[in-house]
Amino acid sequence: MVSPDLAGLLPKVQMKPSHETRHPLGNGGMQIMEAHSEADISKVLEYANKYDKTVNIVSGGTKRGYGGAIEQADILLSLAKYKGIVEHSAGDLTLTVKPGTTLKEITDEVGKKGQRVALDAPWPEMATIGGIIAANDSGAKRLLYGSARDLVIGTRIVYADGNVIRTGGKVVKNVAGYDMNKLFIGSMGTLGVISEITIKLRPLPKYEGLSLLYFPKGNEQKIREFSVFILDSMMEPVSIELLNPSVAEKMTGKNHYTLAISFEDRENAVLDQENWVDEHLPGEVEHSVLHAEEARQWWERFRHIGPNGYNDEKNEADTQAALKIGSNNLDVPVILETAEQLSKVYQVSVEAHGGVGHGISRIFIKGFPENIVLYIKALRSKAEERNGYAVCTHLPFKLRELVNVWGEKPSYFALLEGIKRTNDPKGNLNRQRFVGGI
Incomplete structure (x- = not known):
């Protein structure tokens, strides 16, 4: 049964109670609301703001194990069916797209014109452009092409109260005012819901x-x-x-x-x-x-190495975790060697790779939960000794209660807190999903 107070908010087919009990990755919701349009997103957020309901946001689900200290929100807002290309300006090398569109769907479509989105995020047939942007995800080729922050030139954002704003524009040469896009890229959906993205394209390589x-x-x-x-x-x-x-x-x-x-x-x-x-x-x-x-x-x-939000094993001995480690680019060999040495100490198996040009390493871990917790803490300590950082990009919910996903609060945390308070004063959106429990 759909909650009585939600009746009429969206068509009935787009509203259903969740039958999940305890999803291993958490970040669920008691009521599933499927958005098919920006207006749907706006209605759901306006309702949540009015009645103080918490909202978790999901699309492809590949980032479900990335942060989040609340197992179930009141509402799980799904953008999986809010997909499709709004405008492809091949001559201008730009694309405007809805957030639920997978990276593979985009690649297949713009590829017909000899173009591509220069993002090589993992699991492209599952990862949606909205999730990639919200997490500022990237792959090995960011050395030359950059991350999501470097490619997005415009967005439409639905604020927590349901109001819609546009940031940036639809042309590459857009230099007026502050680049507000960067405020939302990498904010893990805690400041607003991305309802439309305009991104720079590149020609396919010869x-x-x-x-x-x-x-x-x-x-x-x-x-x-x-x-x-x-x-x-x-x-x-x-x-x-x-x-x-x-x-x-x-x-x-x-x-x-x-x-x-x-x-x-x-x-x-x-x-x-x-x-x-x-x-x-x-x-x-x-x-x-x-x-x-x-x-x-x-x-x-x-691009198919590591966890994807769906391939977690039920066998506790094969519990999966993933770390993103940022360091000086020339420290990457040391980081990978340290990751391997510590895996023997804490009896976990590790697959790892890192960009010697850009300094981002990915560590994928399998083992017993208690060993994974000790391993993450030890490897984070080693990374921090080299003035780096370690963020857990995939971790079961019960382990996120034992490990600080984001590490210690940064010196500029008060600024992040102030931005969150301004954009989402009631803290309804993806509550406690980001740095410092924002």
Whole structure:
């Protein structure tokens, strides 16, 4: 039965009580409300604001284990069916799209015009553009193309009271006033619900190549030196991603620390850069190259590493967790080696990779819950010793009660708190989902 006080708010087919009891990732809701339009979102939030109801927001569900200290809100607002392309201006290389559209759906559509969204977020057939933007998600190729913050040029936002605002615009050259988009990108849906996104596109590359460098002795110093060498060169890699042995074995069949160096350009330009890499290989380093479709398929498999919100095992011994570690880019080899060393101490299995160009590492953990908790705390401490940070991007709800997902409050927390209070004074939206329990 739909709650009586909700009758008539949306069509009955879009409202249903939740039958979930205790979802392992939490972030659910007692009443599911499916939005099919911006007006639907506005009505639900206006109602929630009026009657002091808490609202959790979901779409593809791939970020369900990312933050959140409340197991069930009063309302679970689903944007999964609020999808589709609003406008594709191929000549201007811009796209306006609804938040429930998956990254794969966007890729398939704009690809017909020889274009793409330069985001390589994981699980693209499940991850929606709204969730990617709300979490400021990205992949290995952010080295050249940037993250969501760099690509979004306009949004429409539904505030907690149901009012709608527009930030930015629909053209790339838009420099008037403050860039309000960045306020909402990465805020985990705590400041407003994104109802429309305008994003910059790029042409599809003419050619793609992937150089794989295998370091059989796992020499951290040699990896670091070669990474500095290529970053200081005239080469323009799309990624310089370091894989730990377990990821490398899964992706290449070789159980060694491996650098995945990607190039995208005209065929001759890609081949010239790959030849340069081959000519400057460090001693005892093996090298293989994938081209065109082989390279694309490799990255497609790479984007399916780690938890996705649906593949958590019921077996407690295979509990999954994921960490995003930010550090100095040249500390990535040390971070990955430390992650592997600590995995032996705390008896967990670890798959890890990190961008030696951009400094973001991803650590995927499996093991018993109590071991995972100790492991996260130890690895976070090591990252912080190097002036880095560690955020849990996937963690079961019961473990989020034991581990501070975001780490300690930053020095500017009062500013974040003030922004939240201004945008959502009652704290209804994704309550306690963000830094410091915002």
